[in-house]
Amino acid sequence: MLKKVSAPKTLQVLLFIVLTLGFSYQDKFKGLRFDMVKHQIKERGIKDSKVLDAMSKVPRHEFIPKSYISQAYSDHPVPIGYGQTISQPYIVALMTELVDLQRGEKVLEIGTGSGYQAAVLAEIIDSVYTIEIIKELGHSSAERLKNIGYKKVKVKIADGYYGWKEHSPYDAIIVTAAAEHIPPPLIAQLKEGGKMIIPVGHQFQVQNLVLVEKKDGKIRSKSIIPVRFVPFTRGE
Numbered sequence: 732m733l734k735k736v737s738a739p740k741t742l743q744v745l746l747f748i749v750l751t752l753g754f755s756y757q758d759k760f761k762g763l764r765f766d767m768v769k770h771q772i773k774e775r776g777i778k779d780s781k782v783l784d785a786m787s788k789v790p791r792h793e794f795i796p797k798s799y800i801s802q803a804y805s806d807h808p809v810p811i812g813y814g815q816t817i818s819q820p821y822i823v824a825l826m827t828e829l830v831d832l833q834r835g836e837k838v839l840e841i842g843t844g845s846g847y848q849a850a851v852l853a854e855i856i857d858s859v860y861t862i863e864i865i866k867e868l869g870h871s872s873a874e875r876l877k878n879i880g881y882k883k884v885k886v887k888i889a890d891g892y893y894g895w896k897e898h899s900p901y902d903a904i905i906v907t908a909a910a911e912h913i914p915p916p917l918i919a920q921l922k923e924g925g926k927m928i929i930p931v932g933h934q935f936q937v938q939n940l941v942l943v944e945k946k947d948g949k950i951r952s953k954s955i956i957p958v959r960f961v962p963f964t965r966g967e
């Protein structure tokens with residue numbers, strides 16, 4: 732008799748422990764994310780509420796390899812394998828704010844990496860296209876984005892130098908690897924009035940984050956801040 736009652740009770744206790752641990756694990760990351768947005772992003776001047784909300788929602792720790800999870804919300808880039816990195820949270824916020832996305836717009840990202848920047852974009856708009864040149868990263872990020880719930884993000888494995896013509900023109904283009912020059916196909920695929928943000932410079936030198944705007948068919952570019960990104964590589 733006793734045994735019959737104790738078995739389900741043990742199960743209940745176990746379930747309670749698992750759920751409590753699970754919730755406090757998620758709460759811990761929520762707290763870290765709140766601090767990240769407050770101290771690294773808002774206090775440095777990012778004001779767009781769409782960007783702040785998106786960065787408060789995306790579970791950045793899910794985009795970080797387990798061995799680096801303790802650094803998921805730290806104020807620096809983190810390795811994601813294959814010699815690549817997920818950008819520093821502030822840089823993701825700054826680039827997203829600079830392209831000034833409005834609901835209903837379409838964006839192209841070059842350099843999917845972990846998929847984090849794409850997820851931040853997907854919190855703001857529905858049409859997110861992203862290209863990754865490293866096959867393994869592209870596949871794992873497509874899977875990760877789907878599993879977390881960012882099902883509408885379209886990932887393509889290719890050399891992003893040529894953009895993604897089929898879905899062009901784009902209201903915004905975000906390039907997350909440092910290019911030696913602005914790829915002309917990306918300029919061509921930018922909508923009139925559209926904005927592109929791209930780090931420009933050589934691998935071992937100071938690169939500049941450049942904001943490009945297309946107005947009356949002409950290009951105007953402005954350097955924003957010095958940055959350090961992984962290089963934009965080229966396919967064969």
Ligand code: SAH
Nearest residue numbers: 817842844845847848864891907908963964
């Ligand atoms: N946005 C990413 C960080 C990217 S790191 C994130 O949120 O995690 C830069 C990425 O650009 C790397 O994954 C690198 O493989 C990719 N990359 C470099 N050159 C590229 C190219 N020509 N086309 C597409 N992706 C490229």
